[in-house]
Amino acid sequence: MARVVVDVMLKPEILDPQGQAVQRALPRLGFEGIADVRQGKRFELEVEGPVDDAALARIHEMAETFLANTVIENFTVRVDS
Amino acid sequence: MARVVVDVMLKPEILDPQGQAVQRALPRLGFEGIADVRQGKRFELEVEGPVDDAALARIHEMAETFLANTVIENFTVRVDS
Amino acid sequence: MTLDTVKHAGETPDTEQPWAELGLKQDEYERIRSILGRRPTGAELAMYSVMWSEHCSYKSSKVHLRQFGEKAPENDALLVGIGENAGVVDVGQGYAVTFKVESHNHPSYIEPYQGAATGVGGIVRDILAMGARPVAVMDPLRFGAADHPDTKRVLPGVVAGIGGYGNCLGLPNIGGEVVFDACYQGNPLVNALCVGVMKHEDIHLAKASGAGNKVILYGARTGGDGIGGVSVLASETFDDSKPTKRPAVQVGDPFQEKLLIECTLEIFREDLVDGIQDLGGAGLSCATSELASAGSGGMRVELDRVHLRDATLSPEEILMSESQERMCAIVEPGKVDRFLEICEKWDVIATVIGEVTDGERLEIFWHGEQIVDVPPRTVAHEGPVYERPYARPDWQDALQADDANKLARPATAEELREQVLKVISSPNQASKSWITDQYDRFVQGNTVLAQPEDSGMVRIDEDTNLGVAVATDGNGRYAKLDPYAGAQLALAESYRNVAASGARPLAISNCLNFGSPEDPAVMWQFAEATRGLADGCLTLGTPVTGGNVSLYNQTGETAIHPTPVVAVLGVIDDVNRRTPIAFSDEGHLLYLLGDTKEELGGSAWSQVVHDHLGGLPPAVDLDREKLLGEILISASRDGMVDAAHDLSDGGLIQALAESCLRGGKGARVVVPDGIDPFVLLFSESAGRAVVAVPRSEELRFTDMCGARGLPAARIGVVDGEAIDIQGQFSIPLAELREAHEATIPALIA
Amino acid sequence: MTARVGVVTFPGTLDDRDTQRAVRIAGLEPVPLWHRDKDLKQVDAVVLPGGFSYGDYLRAGAISRFSPVMETVIEQARGGMPVLGICNGFQVLTETHLLPGAMLRNNHLHFICRDQKLRVENADTAWTSDYEAGQEISVPLKNIDGRYVADERTLDELEAEGRVAFRYLDGNPNGSLRDIAGITNAAGNVVGLMPHPEHAVEPGVGTGRTDGLGFFTSILKKLVNA
Ligand SMILES: Nc1ncnc2c1ncn2[C@@H]1O[C@H](COP(=O)(O)OP(=O)(O)O)[C@@H](O)[C@H]1O
């Protein structure tokens, strides 16, 4: 079975308090030199059958209408190898 | 500035209620043929300075001690290109 | 690997078995062999080992817990007593209430969020299994020092887990406790309580009867969660230094549990089950053996029918899995279809996995081959019982001789004021709203009182306004000084809290958190605490309906303070008559009820100002508690008091501060003749409360106290915007609020 | 004759029974609606109550939006039927795009439960006519994903058209842009807000106040006088 990964991240202009909380905590933990942190979601889909263009198109649609809310989020779809 | 991505996923043996909820919803939305869905977190770190082995080692440590909860989660670190 | 069938076990008596790794002792393993007349199969060994663990079998505590039954007070309110998933109490008008408090201490230290979340999930299923709709939760919590770095890891995770799970289930959180003490550093206590309501006729029990009835497993799929968790986590001293030995953690799915609740309630409404049991610790091993043991006849289970999340699980693992959000029901064949239909409606997976037989054995099959053939009672109810040696610790005398009453006291009014602010802003005495604001207290629309009130109260009938109140209390410092008195003080405080809010105490549940039972000193503390609690319940007339024991709360040789947590349930006929703690009307008169003696042992003052623990805890007088309770209840019913607040840790000043801040009104206090202001403000004498009495009711109220012989001293009046202790000091409410509310966010947020 | 108000139950809905009670107290007839049924049983208005439908997994409201009942609700809302989304219901309404914007994790990342002061900015909607514009009310707020966001253009448009229905007072509890607690569509029939009016309808329970009752008396007047 093939794995397709959909990454969903908040759009750059949207405040990401989770990422900020991580970033603020880092120096306290002794990690310097991280200028910015954004936190998003990663979906791993196990796809039955071949992952051809048609399948990817369907997954793209699924991401657009369901996995991501495009009012606030961007997404990418890619086949995991 | 270079971007490093840390992906954090629940260990395979750990229940993933979020992924399951997504998977169960898919057929109702007309998406068939997805055998399994796991949902995890994706962190995008903007790193100051060079992303050499030392920097990656530090980020690995950060992921292990902070970004992931290794009692229940696995993680991967990679440089985004 | 070949399947270890019953037949195979009979033919290979000399096969080595990992009984020690599973937490069994040599003699326990021998006993299993003699019960079966052969060596156990792998599956049988798995079942016995989890069911005979401390957590499931109560092997160290049983001999002491018996007193709760033997000394039980006459009480016709008790409908179901100890031994079921939870006790059930008659609250009138045909309603019954079930409640129970349980621990999830060790898992919450390993994985605070999931540990605490699944703790809530587990107790909610216990309540549900009795036939009740869960209506509220509470969470008595104890952490290490507030400023310890690990507390910053554990506390936010635990609080988020309790909130994340409870909020998602739609259960209002109506109270609990948050206590910090270095003794809990490696052993935080995460106790969770749930209250449920039903009609008398809806009570369900965990038993399998009626040959031919079907056994249905429903809820979440079974996965590899917490395999061995019961025996490894609860039976052995927890050792953090070996992460590789960490057992798999259970992950909760509150959404699944919410479906399970609604689905189960609908199944109850249509009267489709004969017996029902939740799956908690020890999973299917526990549910099948307990159901079969408590019922008549035997049970036959086809284990391969269980819906799995992980297809590679072995039968032993399936039997031991602690996957959450599952229930097991016994259903007549004619009702199975409808049962499955309701499960389908709620998207809940349900499978017929077996049936009740007319035999006497619990028989489990794996693809047609028999892997378990045991007398269920020997697994579930006739496990080992230990009479562990116990002895009063050699340090107890010295501890008690180290009298707190001799500690240096404030020399000036200015110093007294400073110490008041210091105590009120100390982590244990400070406002906990940073925590409780993360819990939904309004959902279900029946919450009458929630934090920071003395007890949590919910309405259970919208037409008659019948309600129930619950309070939970425990004071490990008192119990360390004297475990017998400490347990009674926890009982007394919880009882007083319920009465202060106007409800009549009916029954109790408890969670007994202690160190290792293998240490005779700890065992002595346990014996003393249970004896104190049983004696106390007899005097107060409040039976023990159930509870939970958590042992091995220790790191190396050092045990936590003995920490019996007591939950008292009360009933109030009309929730509109409840008494809040808030001083909300100027001019109301403040009365201090009870006797104030010089009692500072174990007090908040001794801890905060002197970092001291020694001497004796406050004296217990349960007859006085009863009288105080009656006065508070009558005063509430007849509208004689506008506010009431019980006095406990922190003493009078703590109660005044909380009531003033809650109502946004100040208080002018006159120190009565013959009492030292310091003692008046900080003593922790039991059996006391402060009440606000409208002037129009003063005579009636004081007459009542006089006639019943309860000391009532007028100490002041609700007035102004400060706490003004006349002749001593004044603290503006704004300053008081800052001191009280800033501490926890500053430490934890 | 009184009006019938449907209250939808999704898997994981929590405040459905509370909302039914509030509807009843206001003198309306509550009608339970099930997420799998397209049929709205001829109700005159619909409330999408609070809770964690589908556990709020993925995103709050994201999965419920695709339920059969929502197909009909969306269609009828576009036709003018009054719809109120409370908390999770508001999240469902933004996911369906009946209302603009989206709801994100609170800026402090915690669940927050408190008695929240609001100003009613728009008293001309189907659900707010019993209030005065500018009136201050207090109702419980309880959520973890309550931060309202939309792009600047949308926000300006909402302001310009008077479609910000409620604003938080005495401090923004979650980082919602422009202190927005609730909004309405242009027609005023679809309203969503994060706080919970259904938990403030009876003295003696909840907050002890009845500031939330106006939502339900507003719709009663609209439907019965209509
Ligand atoms: N401290 C206690 N006081 C009274 N009853 C207790 C106590 N500890 C356990 N019990 C009772 O023993 C029985 C078994 O407890 P337990 O195995 O924890 O139940 P469950 O598995 O349903 O949670 C229950 O009826 C419980 O109420």
Ligand SMILES: [Mg+2]
């Ligand atoms: Mg049980």
